[in-house]
Amino acid sequence: MKAYIFPGQGSQSQGMGGELFDEFDFYTRMADDILGYSIKELCLNDPERQLNNTLYTQPALFTVNTLCYLKAIQDDPTPAACLAGHSLGEYNALLAAGAFGFDDGLRIVHKRAQLMSSASGGGMAAVINCDIDRLRACLNQGGLDGIDVANYNSDSQIVIAGLQPDLAAAYGLFDEQGIVYVPLKVSAAFHSRQMAPLKEAFADFLRGIGFSPLQVPVLSNVDGGFYSDDNLVERLSAQLCSSVMWRDSVLNMRATGVTRFKEVGPGDVLTKLVGKIL
Structure with missing residues (x-):
């Protein structure tokens, strides 16, 4: 099929x-x-x-x-x-x-x-090789409940979306914890x-x-x-x-x-x- x-x-x-x-x-x-x-x-x-x-x-x-x-x-x-x-x-x-x-x-x-x-003021990023539980724990640790999961693409790729200040804070946590992420070239927090x-x-x-x-x-x-x-x-x-x-x-x-x-x-x-x- x-x-x-x-x-x-x-x-x-x-x-x-x-x-x-x-x-x-x-x-x-x-x-x-x-x-x-x-x-x-x-x-x-x-x-x-x-x-x-x-x-x-x-x-x-x-x-x-x-x-x-x-x-x-x-x-x-x-x-x-x-x-x-x-x-x-x-x-x-x-x-x-x-x-x-x-x-x-x-x-x-x-x-x-x-x-x-x-729409404006938001952005998105792909998070690579990080399971959803670890990702949620990281965001919860930073009190970043304004960030949503935009795409569940695969077990090894999850896309997040939110306002730019929240994303900037998330990137800092990701850097500290060795989580790989790629900011996407979009104008807003789609999905x-x-x-x-x-x-x-x-x-x-x-x-x-x-x-x-x-x-x-x-x-x-x-x-x-x-x-x-x-x-x-x-x-x-x-x-x-x-x-x-x-x-x-x-x-x-x-x-x-x-x-x-x-x-x-x-x-x-x-x-x-x-x-x-x-």
């Missing part, structure tokens, strides 16, 4: 999409019309240095993931047993499952990017309580979308469980401020019989994580 998995923010790179923009010109032109700028120019040349800006990263990745998926099913039309995506990539999983068309999906992602790019003020505005927007029944099972980042047709708005709005339960998602896919994970999009971040998880 095969699962398609779609990467999220952090997998973007200049040049992504390549010749797919011309091969799937219909979708490229649709993206340009919805966004009001050339998605091909942004991804291939990035003349204004905007590709790493959340406002532009998310629509760009959603589009490139979509083109990569169209190419993948052209090359291998065997249907996937289930679908999943990491954070932004979850929207591509829902697109592939038939929840919405490319146009509505891109509009949703654009709105999400607008909301998330409006944390800092995103909670955006949740209702996003839910309101989602209620205006006409979702279709899912044709393929899709895993939710919120709890690693499967979506149902009646909880898309609830889960997608909650995803903004909930941890990404990627490890659980992968283990649940394996438990349902998935033996092959095919990453669809730029890079191989998820492929490496799946290898570590399994």
Whole structure:
């Protein structure tokens, strides 16, 4: 059994999409019309240095993931047993499952990017080779209860998020205890309580979308469980401020019989994580 998995923010790179923009010109032109700028120019040349800006990263990745998926099913039309995506990539999983068309999906992602790019004052960091119990003990020791776990990526990689002063204090404790961490180049504390003020505005927007029944099972980042047709708005709005339960998602896919994970999009971040998880 095969699962398609779609990467999220952090997998973007200049040049992504390549010749797919011309091969799937219909979708490229649709993206340009919805966004009001050339998605091909942004991804291939990035003349204004905007590709790493959340406002532009998310629509760009959603589009490139979509083109990569169209190419993948052209090359291998065997249907996937289930679908999943990491954070932004979850929207591509829902697109592939038939929840919405490319146009509505891109509009949703654009709105999400607008909301998330409006947040500031926070940051994120990947914590490497430190189990969750040790990490929590370290944060508790410093009284840093304002820091949330943003991503449970694997047993060896956990991403934390919080306000910058709290993160700075955490880095000091990590240095003292020999805990390896990598601050991420993001503008806010995504997938944390800092995103909670955006949740209702996003839910309101989602209620205006006409979702279709899912044709393929899709895993939710919120709890690693499967979506149902009646909880898309609830889960997608909650995803903004909930941890990404990627490890659980992968283990649940394996438990349902998935033996092959095919990453669809730029890079191989998820492929490496799946290898570590399994």
